[in-house]
Amino acid sequence: VSVTHLPRRCSGEEEALLNLVLKLRRLDWDRIAVGIVAVMHLWLAFTLVFAPRVQVLTQGSRPAFDLFPPERWAVWLALGGIAATALAVRVTAVRQVLAWFVVAPAQTVWLAASVLAVTQGGGSAIGVVLWSVLLAFTALTAIRLAIAYASGKR
């Protein structure tokens, strides 16, 4: 005697939910995160180039501009955005190294500049929080991507 267990018939709502979960699981979240980092850097470069100087040269950003002028920062951040975009399009070892070599120092310098500005009595405490979050997000993305790449999953 053979006993067969037939699957329970799902309701319409359950089937729609399962399909949504399936679609979300198929998304490549690591590459989406890299894309977010790329957009952030390109947006920052665009802002540095096209925003009025008085809105760019603030007490919070002054330490960063003591190191490089805004144009050079715009080029650096644009390069980081382009490198991150290339990494989001296709994940390779060379693209990872290039992207993080450009992106990570820029972010740490800007975070340090925000912290210096705050400790010197000016700047923006919110800026420190935002740069910290962006740096943590980028670091997490880079580590996840590197682990997936090193383990052969990607």
Next chain:
Amino acid sequence: LWLTAADAPAPDSQTAIILGVIGLLTAVLVAVVTGVFMLLSARANRTEPAPPASTPNASADLVFRDYVVGELAVNRKRDDDNDERDDLQDHELRDQREVLDEHHQRLLRLEQDRGWLQ
């Protein structure tokens, strides 16, 4: 609204040095982490050496061996079936001989009885 060069404060060289050092340290950290991951990746991708390639003769030998083994199994099964059939035929033959013996005995008895009558 644009600041002129005269309005802009002079760059602070100490701050620039601090930020430059932080940027360089970050680059060094990225390089170290990259090296660690390259090392891990190289270890993960290391595989066992490939086994020696099988020659066409070895492959043909294996096919022939499989064929012989298969034929042997079929013949053993046929032998077993034949033995069973032989046993059945022997049993049937024994039964028929016994019946024949009975008939023969009865015939002899009938002849003896007729001799008595004659």
